[in-house]
Amino acid sequence: MTTLALNDPGLLETRAYVNGVWIEGGARFAVQDPATGDLIAEVADLGAADTAAAIDAAHAAGPGWAALTGKERGAILRRWHDLMIQNADDLATILTAEMGKPWAEARGEILYGASFLEWFAEEAKRVYGETIPGHQRDKRIVVLKQPVGVVGSITPWNFPNAMIARKVAPALAVGCTFVARPAELTPLSALAMAVLAERAGVPAGVFNVIPSQDAAGVGAELCANPKVAKITFTGSTRVGRLLMQQCAPTIKKMSLELGGNAPFIVFDDADLDAAVDGAMIAKFRNNGQTCVCANRIYVQARVYDAFADKLAAKAAQLRVGNGFDTGVTTGPLINSAAVSKVEAHIADALAGGAEVVLGGTRAPLGGTFFAPTVLRDVTRDMLVCREETFGPLAALVRFESEDEVIDMANDSEFGLAAYFYSRDLARVWRMAEALESGMVGVNTGLISTEVAPFGGIKQSGLGREGSRHGIEDYLELKYLCLGGIG
Numbered sequence: 001m002t003t004l005a006l007n008d009p010g011l012l013e014t015r016a017y018v019n020g021v022w023i024e025g026g027a028r029f030a031v032q033d034p035a036t037g038d039l040i041a042e043v044a045d046l047g048a049a050d051t052a053a054a055i056d057a058a059h060a061a062g063p064g065w066a067a068l069t070g071k072e073r074g075a076i077l078r079r080w081h082d083l084m085i086q087n088a089d090d091l092a093t094i095l096t097a098e099m100g101k102p103w104a105e106a107r108g109e110i111l112y113g114a115s116f117l118e119w120f121a122e123e124a125k126r127v128y129g130e131t132i133p134g135h136q137r138d139k140r141i142v143v144l145k146q147p148v149g150v151v152g153s154i155t156p157w158n159f160p161n162a163m164i165a166r167k168v169a170p171a172l173a174v175g176c177t178f179v180a181r182p183a184e185l186t187p188l189s190a191l192a193m194a195v196l197a198e199r200a201g202v203p204a205g206v207f208n209v210i211p212s213q214d215a216a217g218v219g220a221e222l223c224a225n226p227k228v229a230k231i232t233f234t235g236s237t238r239v240g241r242l243l244m245q246q247c248a249p250t251i252k253k254m255s256l257e258l259g260g261n262a263p264f265i266v267f268d269d270a271d272l273d274a275a276v277d278g279a280m281i282a283k284f285r286n287n288g289q290t291c292v293c294a295n296r297i298y299v300q301a302r303v304y305d306a307f308a309d310k311l312a313a314k315a316a317q318l319r320v321g322n323g324f325d326t327g328v329t330t331g332p333l334i335n336s337a338a339v340s341k342v343e344a345h346i347a348d349a350l351a352g353g354a355e356v357v358l359g360g361t362r363a364p365l366g367g368t369f370f371a372p373t374v375l376r377d378v379t380r381d382m383l384v385c386r387e388e389t390f391g392p393l394a395a396l397v398r399f400e401s402e403d404e405v406i407d408m409a410n411d412s413e414f415g416l417a418a419y420f421y422s423r424d425l426a427r428v429w430r431m432a433e434a435l436e437s438g439m440v441g442v443n444t445g446l447i448s449t450e451v452a453p454f455g456g457i458k459q460s461g462l463g464r465e466g467s468r469h470g471i472e473d474y475l476e477l478k479y480l481c482l483g484g485i486g
């Protein structure tokens, strides 16, 4: 049993939160520390019936919440933000315990999640409609923006705080209410967010959290229930596709942040050291377990060997270990399935002629710890270029020309993030316009921020989160045509 050192033990909540009530539930499920396998807590295990009750509560709470002014809702979101910041250390401890990322990185995620509450606390006051010049002399036209209503949310284990914050903040800002189902592996961060939401004054029924082992059953209820107006999902394209099918009968609005397979391109005119630093972030952040991680690294021939050597030298400095240990930069992978996927991609590449420059095996610590790995002489047909690895594997592909690398980079059903390094201004514009991706990092490997629209094209998803654009997905337009005026 892992005992967490918390300043406020009340943040380690194991009950579900429905309609402002903490519910023990009948069954419970174990939450374990991926670094040690130790039990952290036993959490209430709710199902479809409980989900329906939470949806009813959210539906009932909607009118009262929407009737507040944007400024009033924004003030409550701002208090929630302030409480997240004040309790960031404890929230980071809970996050590291259940997900494994190093504590400093976990605390960074808390600040990232809180930034969405801050951003949308302000945006709540700026949901502007419009007037349109009448099409007839006696007509006046007004466009209103109104909250869509009850929002169902399903989020992954890799950012158990920020992915919920990135959804609940715009939803509550405009007057929607929210039913969140966090990943089975990481429910504690979501429940701690609910503790702070209650303390911030979020009214009963406005924000509900359904911890559950029954992802499919809870998801099916959220998708089928006619009281749910919208589903917002972050996770794999496979599950996103299933949810779309389940939402079709009730024509729900959907926001989908799905899988990625980001190309990272280094031209021979790049600042090579800057490109290596960018690749380290884009590839190894969160141990490679982010949807925007560099999955394929393309390096122009003239600088290929130098880049490979420099990247391997930097990656060799990463320190793999328990996220609570000082100086650890790289925690465990989330589970054994994740380890197997990394190993499969490495084995396939080596069978095809790739070579190991660094790592290539599980870390000496055992368990789900894996050595940061750099492969060279990777080719476009290999699994690592076709599928998202979701682990610490940097696969280097050599290229000669700009046209060749554009063809390889765009040869994917995904289009979430892409990155390239070049100091040629004309090339920067050509590449930025040519890459089939929702987001492009130019001479940087870190693009995630609350101020910019996050999202993908092709099979990487629908809609955008964050920025002034992210609020539109939670609003409906209503057109008023006023006649008889003249």
Ligand SMILES: NC(=O)C1=CN([C@@H]2O[C@H](COP(=O)(O)OP(=O)(O)OC[C@H]3O[C@@H](n4cnc5c(N)ncnc54)[C@H](OP(=O)(O)O)[C@@H]3O)[C@@H](O)[C@H]2O)C=CC1
Residues within 6 Å of the ligand: 154, 155, 156, 157, 158, 181, 182, 183, 184, 185, 212, 213, 215, 216, 217, 218, 219, 220, 234, 235, 236, 237, 239, 240, 242, 257, 258, 259, 260, 290, 291, 388, 390, 416, 460, 461
């Ligand atoms: N675009 C983005 O921002 C992100 C994309 N991803 C992508 O997700 C994948 C890795 O994350 P991972 O969590 O494994 O993805 P999954 O799609 O397996 O899981 C995401 C969430 O969906 C839930 N879920 C699984 N099956 C169903 C179902 N049938 N009905 C309803 N909900 C379901 C999971 O529950 P449970 O875990 O309890 O089974 C989890 O809460 C990668 O492809 C990654 O790229 C991940 C994060 C961000």
Ligand SMILES: O=C(O)[C@H](O)CS(=O)(=O)O
Residues within 6 Å of the ligand: 158, 159, 163, 234, 289, 290, 291, 292, 448
């Ligand atoms: O789930 C993810 O991978 C996040 O979207 C990554 S990010 O927002 O931190 O880049």
